[in-house]
Amino acid sequence: MPGFVETFFNLEIMRAALPYLLQGLGTTLLLVLLVVPLGIAGGLAVALLYRSPRRRVRWPLILYVDFFRAFPPLVLLIFLYAGLPFAGIEIGAFTAVAIGFFLNNSAYYGEVLRAGIESVPRGQWEAARSTGLSAPRAMLWVVLPQAVRNVLPDLVGNTLEVVKLTSLASVVALPELLFAARQAQSLTYNPSPIVLAAIIYLVLLWPFVRLLSRLEHRMLVSR
Amino acid sequence: MNAWDRFAATFLDTDVMARYLPDIAAGFATTVWLALLVVLAGLALGLALALLRSLRFRPLSALIVLHVDLFRALPPLVVIVLLYFAMPNAGWSPSGFVATWLALTLVLSAFAEEIFWGGILSVPKGQWEAARSTGLGFLATLTWVVLPQAIRVTIPPLTNRTIAITKGTALGSVVAVSEILASAQTAVSFSFNPSPLTLGAAAYVVLFFPVVLFGRWVETRFAWKR
Numbered sequence: 001m002p003g004f005v006e007t008f009f010n011l012e013i014m015r016a017a018l019p020y021l022l023q024g025l026g027t028t029l030l031l032v033l034l035v036v037p038l039g040i041a042g043g044l045a046v047a048l049l050y051r052s053p054r055r056r057v058r059w060p061l062i063l064y065v066d067f068f069r070a071f072p073p074l075v076l077l078i079f080l081y082a083g084l085p086f087a088g089i090e091i092g093a094f095t096a097v098a099i100g101f102f103l104n105n106s107a108y109y110g111e112v113l114r115a116g117i118e119s120v121p122r123g124q125w126e127a128a129r130s131t132g133l134s135a136p137r138a139m140l141w142v143v144l145p146q147a148v149r150n151v152l153p154d155l156v157g158n159t160l161e162v163v164k165l166t167s168l169a170s171v172v173a174l175p176e177l178l179f180a181a182r183q184a185q186s187l188t189y190n191p192s193p194i195v196l197a198a199i200i201y202l203v204l205l206w207p208f209v210r211l212l213s214r215l216e217h218r219m220l221v222s223r
Numbered sequence: 224m225n226a227w228d229r230f231a232a233t234f235l236d237t238d239v240m241a242r243y244l245p246d247i248a249a250g251f252a253t254t255v256w257l258a259l260l261v262v263l264a265g266l267a268l269g270l271a272l273a274l275l276r277s278l279r280f281r282p283l284s285a286l287i288v289l290h291v292d293l294f295r296a297l298p299p300l301v302v303i304v305l306l307y308f309a310m311p312n313a314g315w316s317p318s319g320f321v322a323t324w325l326a327l328t329l330v331l332s333a334f335a336e337e338i339f340w341g342g343i344l345s346v347p348k349g350q351w352e353a354a355r356s357t358g359l360g361f362l363a364t365l366t367w368v369v370l371p372q373a374i375r376v377t378i379p380p381l382t383n384r385t386i387a388i389t390k391g392t393a394l395g396s397v398v399a400v401s402e403i404l405a406s407a408q409t410a411v412s413f414s415f416n417p418s419p420l421t422l423g424a425a426a427y428v429v430l431f432f433p434v435v436l437f438g439r440w441v442e443t444r445f446a447w448k449r
Binding site: 004007008066067069070071072073074075078079082083086087160161164165166167168170171178181182185190191194195197198201202205206208209210212213216217 | 344
């Protein structure tokens with residue numbers, strides 16, 4: 001049996017697989033740039049609509065959020081990718097991922113932003129309005145900045161989860177980082193490309209995990 | 224035939240559903256079993272790590288932080304793929320079930336450690352000092368004074384995180400664990416009809432929706448009293 005280093009950290013194979021993995025990383029980053037803003041926009045819509053005094057507006061929103069918190073994103077993705085074609089709706093892997101992640105992420109971001117907006121005292125809104133700011137301006141310049149500050153750790157944490165979630169796209173053959181690594185592994189019969197992919201994820205996400213830890217501890221101390 | 228009938232005939236074919244119900248039910252049992260094992264082992268390991276960290280022995284704390292950071296940064300699917308497809312090269316071939324269980328347990332333990340540790344830190348230092356000065360030992364202080372207060376603040380975030388990670392059992396379908404999603408996908412390819420997928424989706428909602436509602440209740444029940 002070949003040695004541990006030769007098996008898992010085979011530099012020759014890693015070097016050969018690197019261009020392919022970097023291409024996968026490019027797709028992963030593209031996916032992140034697409035699904036994070038979409039998810040935040042959807043979540044903001046959920047959070048703002050939730051301010052409605054009408055119960056028949058708030059109720060479906062809670063249902064929407066709780067449904068997607070209960071529904072595994074992979075199941076949603078498979079349903080869109082493998083189920084919809086039976087109804088004559090052919091959507092590619094990229095569209096399936098974009099729609100599935102939008103539904104899932106907007107629920108999670110919605111819950112975070114809703115909690116943020118609720119954490120800002122009502123007086124802030126009233127004071128802003130009474131100085132003559134219009135409702136959208138009061139929301140944009142007075143309430144939202146404080147709301148975002150109050151839930152910043154959750155917002156960063158959720159975004160981290162979204163980035164990690166993009167690895168699910170490999171299951172529907174979207175050539176992102178994990179998919180590229182699996183391909184390289186099956187071509188070389190060696191697990192080094194997967195180890196390399198894991199290292200790339202670590203290098204990419206570790207700074208954000210550290211940042212998150214610091215934010216969380218600061219929130220604890222400030223209480 | 225209008226659009227709804229066509230939709231129902233495709234996605235809600237009761238014949239197909241009835242035929243594959245036993246398979247999906249077996250998958251349901253596997254998912255529940257896997258989820259329970261992940262929750263038990265993940266929370267226990269997370270709590271153990273947080274308690275070890277409270278000893279404040281530097282080298283040990285550094286190792287724990289390394290473990291936590293590692294499994295908070297790596298996507299769970301990458302961990303599963305590493306265990307299932309890479310470990311056999313080292314002479315250990317875990318089954319898909321074991322690979323999924325171990326990966327999700329490690330991920331949950333990392334998040335749980337961080338939440339428990341945050342809870343322990345949130346207990347004011349005076350509580351420690353007061354308990355120790357009454358003659359309680361380190362372990363007794365931790366068990367009877369600090370942990371009961373710490374657990375209280377950790378319950379809402381812990382519930383949400385546990386639900387999110389437990390949903391990851393669906394990832395087992397990638398490494399041939401015949402849980403709900405995999406059973407449904409197999410049934411779809413045999414029947415060439417997506418109704419089993421609808422049934423599988425319904426099974427997930429039946430399983431996790433009450434848990435999410437429970438989480439919401441916990442959130443209000445244990446809310447910070449300010």
